[in-house]
Amino acid sequence: MRRMALLHSTSEAARSAGEVLSARYDWVPLAEAEMVVALGGDGFLLQTLHDMMARHRILPVFGMNLGTVGFLMNNWNPDSLGARLNRARSFTVSPLHMEATTVDGERVTTSAINEVSLLRETRQTAWLEVTVGSRVVLPELVCDGVLVATPAGSTAYNLSANGPILPIGSAMLALTPISPFRPRRWRGAIISDRTPVKFRVLDPVKRPVSAVADQEEVRDVETVEVTADRSIALTLMFDPEHALDDRIAMEQFVV
Known part of the structure; x- marks a missing residue:
């Protein structure tokens, strides 16, 4: 069996499960491991993957799964x-x-395993221009938000x-649009992961928009470009x- 590192979330259930596994199996520090066993929910798994990318x-x-939904997890069982x-x-x-650029000119780059979402920050709808590849496919999307998954x-x-x-x-x-108001009948698209998607906020001061990559938020964005990172x-x-x-x-x- 490959050298394993054991990680768990801060929940009581995950900590208790970690104690059970620690007593039954041999573990090594993360720096020496060949694989990771992670105890928690989907959010903890995503955070574990983000931490590894950062390192x-x-x-x-x-x-x-010691969390709620656990769609990306296996069933909890300490045996075998x-x-x-x-x-x-x-x-x-x-x-x-x-890659997001804010209204102040700050450039922020980050990764997302599930999705990148653009969300309105106030009660007013977001006005967005959507470009797929080199073509503006939606000159004006009025919505609560839009995401790339x-x-x-x-x-x-x-x-x-x-x-x-x-x-x-x-x-x-x-x-995928989130509560689209105009165009009313647009329900989204499926695109190649080799095609970049760019969003431009049409009125970023009056109608501010935030960009969220999994669990990381960038507020008051002006443009956001999303690509699949095959590296x-x-x-x-x-x-x-x-x-x-x-x-x-x-x-x-x-x-």
Whole structure:
């Protein structure tokens, strides 16, 4: 079995589970590990992946759910961990790269594993220009917001906003409006993950907009460009009977 590091969230359930696993299995510090077992919810798993990207040392992660939804996690079970890891199916996902420019001229770059969202900051709707590739596809989108989601994130906020579910490995991104007012009948698009998407806030002072990449927010943005970052490969491991591709596919039949 590969050298494992154990990480857990700050919740009482995750801490208790960590104590159980610490007593049963051998662990090494994160700097010496070949893979990570993460205990918590989806938010903790995303934070673990972001931390690894920041350190430029990315390891496969096997998550066990001690949170709420746990869509990106496996079931909690302290037994036979070595056998589970040997049988696990691995899925590689690439994050989004976001480059935002604020009204003050500050440039912020960050990554998102699930989605990049643009959201109105006040009671007034956002006015956005949307460019896909080199073409302005929507000169004026009036809405509460809009998001770009990866396949891994297509069942999260994107699905709640009535966006499409994207199969893992589809090389596609979901471009989904949030409460669109104009054009009323536009419900979004599916685009190649090789195509950049750019948003320009048409009235950033009167109608301020924030950009959120997973859990990181940049306020008062003027332009936001989103691209898939194929230079980064994140590996998630799953029990074969509850693998990520099957979970995403079955979400299409939930009623």
